Amino acid sequence: MSAPETKPETKPESRQETGRKTGPASTPGVLAKVRAAAGRIDAKTPAHRDRAIDGLRALALLAVPTGHWLLGGFTLDSDGALHNASPLSAFGGLAPASWVLQMLGVFFLVGGYASALSFRRHTGSAGAWLKGRIVRLGRPVLGVTAVWALAAPVLYAAGVPEATLRTGAKLVIQPLWFVGVYVVVTALTPYCVRAAHRLGGWAAAPLLASVAVVDFLRYGPFADSVPGWVALVNILPGWLFAYQLGVAWGEGRIGRRGGWLLLAGGGVLFAALLMVFHYPASMVGVPGEARTNSHPPSLLVLALAAAQSGAAILLRDRLARLLARPLLWAPVVVINLCAMTILCWHQTAMLAAAVPGSFAGGLAGLTTAPDSVGWIVARLAWMPVFAALLVGIARYARRFERPAPGLSRATAVRRTVAGLLAAGFAVFALGLA
Template identity: 30%
Template structure:
């Protein structure tokens, strides 16, 4: 059966979300120089309180999960009816594992070179080069539960969305110990003051919410600009109430406490409403523009969207590594990449120089990575052993978690054999057609 045509609007949303994430990471990194040499990096949120509200716009992970679920729902539903979605998930995991092997191997090589030569720049960026791998762990987990979410939608519709919101709220309330009306009025403050405890379950519950919404959207349970404006209003009111109760303003975190990400809180749900509302509100206009501009797969906006989609995984994996040569070149050229803090003269010029260097450096990195990945891409056999999926999946989780927890050294060194094992096992399990479908979705 031929695959249904691509939804250019959904693909454009994912491409835009990816670009926002990449640029957001570069903008948030503040190089700190001493005597012309990089000695540390700062985070924009730590240097400028006003940046916290900007995270309401640049925290687009909910949007990516929402659109990915909408795009994948139909194909996964067909696979479930045909006997199971395990091969689909294995293909998605393999599509993440194989390029991650290359990335982690390069990190290990850099770490070994750094041990031999001092590795000053690598030491500065150590944790920064692996912190973004959290997204792969989260995405693998929620997508493994996509068949379950499809069944929930079929049985309960939007009731499944409401149940997830209620469960996320209950976990925040339990974390805060806020059971009286007066305590609920200070829910955000109490949540911020106390250890996460049971609320770590929101690392799953909250990220399942945009997935459940994406399924509901693609099945037509809510549609139209009117519904979009309603969700935007809900999101705005939600965030106002969340801030009034004491939740932090920032929707990304620079520490394991005092933020809305680790674990996700009810405040982050407000951003989800805003983003889903915007998707609906702008959908009619966006689809007219895409169709009117001749956005076929081979021309115009369609070509741009297709290229960004193809570069999505390489760009996400490697964009942080581009900061290493960007810092090196900034030092050599004497550019003002350390421009102090907002409000000081030259800050925004320094930001422009830094982002320009990152853009300049990421281009050859991505070109080399894509060339390598295309050369090693080849057909793989299908072997029907479920234990390979389990073993490969566990190995991938272990590898990503090690790199995330311990950075380049020793995290990447531990991660490399684990991710290699994952790629080998998942490759044995996954058919060529499944891999192609996973890339398309």
């Protein structure tokens, strides 16, 4: 068998041809740099890192800005001020999109899993462990609210209407409720671990039952005589449910059999609540609707969280194999390193386009009413712009996720000032000032 014929090496005829084929801006050159960077990230990843868990966290994180950017819009009043609006008011058929984009159940599941492992490995006291996690969550929240507290007066002086600033403040504050709830459920980790050891995945069942009882009181035959504050009882068990499942998963008390049970049981319950008990189809609030599933969470949220958790458990091994590829793993690492930055600043990225746009009048998909198919198409075109703005903001806002220097007097003063600014901004955002 003869060797394959080889062609003699040829030289390019000119510098121009060489630059066209191998120049630094060529696509092969860019791809090579991307592959090299991904390879470096992959090489630095510890062997014990659970890539599937990080992948699920990244997926849940990206769903937050995607959902807010797609399902949130604005209208302009006669004074040129922005007000919140939603395409769900005009297009009820978009509600199933919220079933995919509402992934807080997965986020709490992964949070419980990671907390269980972290708590098990921690050698100090439970208080020290909790303090470290709270500080890591609190710095970015303090950062974004303090920056907005300083920026709001400047924007007002520049001619931005007060109504626009209040709209923006509400949007910035909106995702941050999650951090407060997450801190509370994280504080309960030691108790969740004990419950998981005793009951396994079934430790989450009483939480589901509690939400079901409250929903019966809210929407059942005696709803007219039940005070409105009763709904708030659902906040803790509603979000602790998926977290408890995650702790049990992290402690090895839920396997594939439990995953199938969660997927099937959650799916059946979800369908029954929609078709038999007529729960609202949207997983997010719709302006003008009397009932909402998410604030506080209804039983439908837990049904979806159960189904999503079951799917996550069943797909874990496959996801881990996919993320063994450096090109897929590298973006997951970047997203996880910027997790709180994405959560805290993604609404600011949208506002960075919408507020200047409001001075130009009605811009389709940005400042026009979200009540037409054209708006949906235009909004999809704006999504890369929002993403690019978020990347630009993250270059500077990422510093709030870095560990703080030692507690000096100057650091203590900065934290106090930032806390006061954040508190003032929260009062403004909540309409109390």
